[in-house]
Each structure stands twice: as structure tokens, then as C-alpha cells.
Amino acid sequence: MTVTTPASVGAPGEARGLPSLGPEATALLRLLDDTFESWGVTAGARPMTMPPLLPAADLARLDYYENFPHQAVVAAPLDLERRETSTFCSDTGCFPCDALEPAALGLPSASCYAVYLDHQGRQVADDTLVTVCSWCFRKETHYEGMRRQLGFRMREIVAIGGREHAETHLADFTARIHSFAAALDLPLRREAACDPFFDKGGSKAVLQRLTPVKHEFLYEDLAIASVNTHRNFFGERCAITLASTGGPAFTSCVAFGLERWLSALTRRHGSWEAATRAVLDANARMRADASDVSVAAGPVI
Numbered sequence: 001m002t003v004t005t006p007a008s009v010g011a012p013g014e015a016r017g018l019p020s021l022g023p024e025a026t027a028l029l030r031l032l033d034d035t036f037e038s039w040g041v042t043a044g045a046r047p048m049t050m051p052p053l054l055p056a057a058d059l060a061r062l063d064y065y066e067n068f069p070h071q072a073v074v075a076a077p078l079d080l081e082r083r084e085t086s087t088f089c090s091d092t093g094c095f096p097c098d099a100l101e102p103a104a105l106g107l108p109s110a111s112c113y114a115v116y117l118d119h120q121g122r123q124v125a126d127d128t129l130v131t132v133c134s135w136c137f138r139k140e141t142h143y144e145g146m147r148r149q150l151g152f153r154m155r156e157i158v159a160i161g162g163r164e165h166a167e168t169h170l171a172d173f174t175a176r177i178h179s180f181a182a183a184l185d186l187p188l189r190r191e192a193a194c195d196p197f198f199d200k201g202g203s204k205a206v207l208q209r210l211t212p213v214k215h216e217f218l219y220e221d222l223a224i225a226s227v228n229t230h231r232n233f234f235g236e237r238c239a240i241t242l243a244s245t246g247g248p249a250f251t252s253c254v255a256f257g258l259e260r261w262l263s264a265l266t267r268r269h270g271s272w273e274a275a276t277r278a279v280l281d282a283n284a285r286m287r288a289d290a291s292d293v294s295v296a297a298g299p300v301i
Contacts, residue, residue, distance in 0.1 A: 017143035017150030024272035040131030040157035050114035074103035107137035120238035126162040146263040166252040173254040183282035219264035
């Protein structure tokens with residue numbers, strides 16, 4: 001059976017990194033997102049919905065534009081006073097810069113930024129968990145189907161709290177990702193990756209090189225998930241403190257690029273139908289395994 005890719009159903013935005021998804025792809029994306037969200041909810045995460053745009057000033061305070069200038073995308077409204085003299089150019093397909101107000105809004109490249117900003121100035125429990133799915137945006141040198149996009153969806157499960165909580169979160173979900181991949185017959189390899197959340201020239205960057213803070217899960221050459229620890233970076237920058245000690249919170253996150261999972265699964269299984277069946281079967285197998293573990297543990301007295 002031939003895989004119905006976005007290109008084959010007609011997606012004029014694909015070359016710009018903005019492909020559309022047909023009914024089968026949409027159903028599989030929703031199934032995957034429901035699966036990953038359920039992992040977070042089962043672990044105690046609160047589902048939340050975050051805005052697609054964030055104040056550029058807030059992202060700058062998190063060093064976003066220093067660490068990811070090559071990926072950054074910003075947004076600006078039209079300057080109505082200049083609109084009469086600076087109009088849309090059909091030749092370039094763009095508004096000229098002088099037709100726009102200052103770009104005070106940023107389109108983040110990961111879902112978790114909004115979570116840390118939402119919790120800024122607050123005290124949290126040592127074992128706080130949040131799960132979100134947001135549109136994310138990354139400027140790339142080129143775009144390729146569902147593998148590399150300007151706009152894409154990312155499901156994240158975010159831990160905010162004590163150091164042990166943040167570390168345990170990543171260990172638990174690393175094991176879950178490996179189990180899910182095995183049930184899917186989707187061979188993944190885990191590799192350390194460079195995560196420039198910290199100043200590249202600072203002391204934290206030295207520690208980062210000694211102890212990797214990000215690991216990616218790759219199918220072939222495509223990273224489809226990652227586990228990330230930020231230590232107390234966001235706790236300090238966003239003034240998120242622990243109710244138990246008053247000190248800055250530690251954070252970590254588990255991220256799933258949903259369109260990239262679609263690409264990996266259809267490459268591995270050959271069709272939308274086969275990929276969907278693989279996910280349904282894997283979910284059933286993991287539920288059965290969890291039930292077996294619960295029965296073996298016996299009742300809690």
C-alpha cells in the first residue's frame with residue numbers, strides 16, 4: 001500500500017515548511033498525541049493549553065534569542081499609519097519592514113517555554129507536572145515533508161520541582177519511550193545532543209559539556225523525541241520557587257515532535273493504516289504489561 005504523504009494530497013505550503021495533513025495522517029497524529037498526553041496524565045500531570053505567541057521580551061530574558069537566533073521567528077502587526085505608502089509587495093510575497101510595527105511577539109520553538117513563563121513568580125510543589133501540546137516554529141535552512149517544518153506540533157510533559165523529581169521524570173519517561181518503541185517495532189537509538197539553554201561561554205556551559213543535558217531518540221537520522229534537563233536555569237530566570245524550601249525549582253521536560261513520529265512510523269510500517277494499527281497494538285501491549293505488573297505487585301495493604 002502506498003503511503004499518502006502530504007505532498008501526494010496536494011500541499012502548496014510544503015516547500016515553505018507548512019504542509020497539510022489528510023484525514024489518515026490527522027487521525028494518527030491525534031492518536032499519538034492522546035497516547036503521549038495519557039502518559040503524562042497517568043503520571044500526575046495537569047493538562048494545560050498555552051498561547052501560540054509569547055512576548056519577545058520574555059523569551060529574550062530566557063536567552064532564547066542568544067541561543068537560537070538561527071531558528072527564531074517573530075511576528076508583528078501592520079503599521080496602519082504607514083500602510084498607505086508601504087504596501088504588500090506581490091513580487092516578493094512580503095510586506096516591507098517599514099510597513100510593520102516593532103516585532104514584540106515571538107513564536108517559540110518548543111512548547112515548554114510557555115509553561116515556565118506561566119509559572120513565573122510562583123511557588124510550586126516539589127512534584128509538579130504539566131503537559132501541553134503547542135504549535136512550535138523553527139526557521140530552517142530547508143524544509144522536508146514531515147521531517148523538517150517551519151510550523152509543527154510538539155507534545156511535552158514538563159516537570160517543575162525538586163532536583164530528584166526532575167531527574168526521576170526523565171528516567172521514567174526514557175524507559176517508557178524505549179518500551180513503546182519496542183512495542184511498535186520501531187528501532188530507536190538514544191544519543192546525547194547539544195542543548196544550548198545556557199550561555200555557551202559560561203560556567204554552566206562547561207558543566208553541560210561534562211554532563212549532557214539533552215538526549216534525543218532517533219529513528220534512522222531523525223530525532224523524534226527528547227529528554228531534557230535544565231537544572232535550575234528556568235527556576236532562577238522565572239523566579240519559580242519550591243514551597244518546601246523557598247529555593248529555585250529544577251525543571252526537565254520530555255518532548256515529542258508529532259509530525260516527525262508520523263514520518264518515522266510510515267517509513268517503518270509502509271502505510272497510514274499499518275502505522276495506525278502498530279500504535280493501537282503497542283498501546284494495548286503496554287496496558288497489558290502495566291496490568292501484569294500491578295497484579296504481580298499485589299494489593300496495597
